[in-house]
Structure formats: structure tokens, C-alpha cells
Amino acid sequence: SAVISQKPSRDICQRGTSLTIQCQVDSQVTMMFWYRQQPGQSLTLIATANQGSEATYESGFVIDKFPISRPNLTFSTLTVSNMSPEDSSIYLCSGRLAGTGELFFGEGSRLTVL
Amino acid sequence: DAKTTQPNSMESNEEEPVHLPCNHSTISGTDYIHWYRQLPSQGPEYVIHGLTSNVNNRMASLAIAEDRKSSTLILHRATLRDAAVYYCILNSGYALNFGKGTSLLVTP
Numbered sequence: 001s002a003v004i005s006q007k008p009s010r011d012i013c014q015r016g017t018s019l020t021i022q023c024q025v026d027s028q029v030t031m032m033f034w035y036r037q038q039p040g041q042s043l044t045l046i047a048t049a050n051q052g053s054e055a056t057y058e059s060g061f062v063i064d065k066f067p068i069s070r071p072n073l074t075f076s077t078l079t080v081s082n083m084s085p086e087d088s089s090i091y092l093c094s095g096r097l098a099g100t101g102e103l104f105f106g107e108g109s110r111l112t113v114l
Numbered sequence: 115d116a117k118t119t120q121p122n123s124m125e126s127n128e129e130e131p132v133h134l135p136c137n138h139s140t141i142s143g144t145d146y147i148h149w150y151r152q153l154p155s156q157g158p159e160y161v162i163h164g165l166t167s168n169v170n171n172r173m174a175s176l177a178i179a180e181d182r183k184s185s186t187l188i189l190h191r192a193t194l195r196d197a198a199v200y201y202c203i204l205n206s207g208y209a210l211n212f213g214k215g216t217s218l219l220v221t222p
Contacts, residue, residue: 004157031208031209033208033209035212042199042201042212042213042214042215043158043212044212045209045210045211045212048208048209092157092158094157094158096208101146101148101163101205102160102163103150103158103160103210104160105157105158105159106157107156107157108156108157
């Protein structure tokens with residue numbers, strides 16, 4: 001199994017600022033992903049974090065708004081840039097271990113933008 | 115990924131079995147059937163997955179129809195801790211695309 005830790009667990013931010021969320025995995029995962037969960041909604045995939053190269057974004061998400069880094073197999077960051085109240089969501093990091101079908105998730109980072 | 119259809123909500127009594135259905139009539143031959151659940155205020159957690167044969171683990175059983183167009187997640191004895199949103203997801207790639215899931219209410 002894998003344990004995924006996210007920081008911060010929650011934050012309140014001002015409109016127009018940016019926040020970087022960190023994700024640390026205790027095992028080497030082959031794949032890492034970032035999801036968003038808006039209030040009362042299901043999870044939406046933002047992007048696949050690729051080690052040492054640019055992330056692969058899903059339709060509706062762009063690098064300028066959600067820059068992602070993954071410098072090694074166990075760490076990734078997601079930045080929410082130029083935030084607006086519509087960005088208030090829970091952001092979740094997940095990872096897949098090699099040779100398994102399971103995705104492991106962090107507890108999420110709850111972001112409130114005022 | 116192919117689409118899945120689940121009931122919005124279900125209710126069960128504690129200590130009774132629960133059968134959560136999922137329809138996936140457009141499933142392809144390479145799609146695995148995954149089930150995850152999300153407890154309140156937590157990230158999703160893996161429950162079970164399978165391809166063609168029924169699967170059992172410590173959490174649940176997965177019954178897959180012979181034509182693979184539907185599946186059922188079986189919780190053998192529901193507990194209050196099993197109250198969660200259960201997601202049925204088809205996947206043949208790397209990431210999982212979550213639908214709306216079934217919200218399971220367990221009553222004492």
C-alpha cells in the first residue's frame with residue numbers, strides 16, 4: 001500500500017493570490033494524479049503529473065492556471081494560480097503503485113477563496 | 115473511459131448484506147471494473163476491482179455479469195462505518211474518471 005500526505009490540509013486565501021499544494025508519497029509510485037472535488041460534487045481529474053516533464057492536462061484545465069511539478073517518483077506539487085472564489089474546492093493527490101490496479105488518495109487540501 | 119450508471123442513493127440496515135449495482139453496457143474488452151468509496155471528509159479508498167471473474171477480498175465481493183455489462187458490489191454485513199459514496203469506474207488506462215456514485219446510508 002501507499003500513504004499519501006498533502007500539505008496544507010486546508011487554507012483560506014484571498015482572491016488573486018496563488019497557493020501551492022504539496023503531495024508526498026511514502027512509496028515509489030508509477031503514476032501520480034491531481035483531482036478536484038467541488039462542494040457536493042464528484043471528483044474531476046485535473047492532470048497526470050509526469051516525472052521530470054510537463055503534466056498532461058484534462059480538457060478544461062490549463063498549465064497557466066494549474067502548474068504541476070513532479071521532480072521525483074514520490075513528490076508532486078499543484079499550484080492554483082490567480083485564485084477566484086470558483087476555485088474553492090478540495091484538491092486531491094493520488095498515486096498508483098507499480099503492478100497494482102489500486103489508486104491511493106491523500107486526504108485532500110480544502111481551499112477556500114474569499 | 116466507458117460510462118457507468120449507478121443509483122443515486124441506497125439504504126441498508128446495519129448487519130445486513132448490501133448489493134450495490136452498476137450498469138456499464140458499453141464496456142470494452144480491456145476495461146477493468148473498479149470500485150472505490152469515499153467516506154465523509156476523506157479521500158476515496160480502493161474497495162475492489164476485477165475484469166471477468168468474481169472477486170473477493172476482506173472488504174467486499176464483486177460479482178460481474180457474464181456479458182460484463184453490469185456488476186454488483188456486495189458488502190456482506192453493512193456497518194455504520196460503511197456509510198459512504200460508492201463509485202463504480204471502468205478503466206483501461208492509468209487515471210480513473212469518477213461518476214456521481216451511489217450514496218449508501220446505513221441505519222442502526
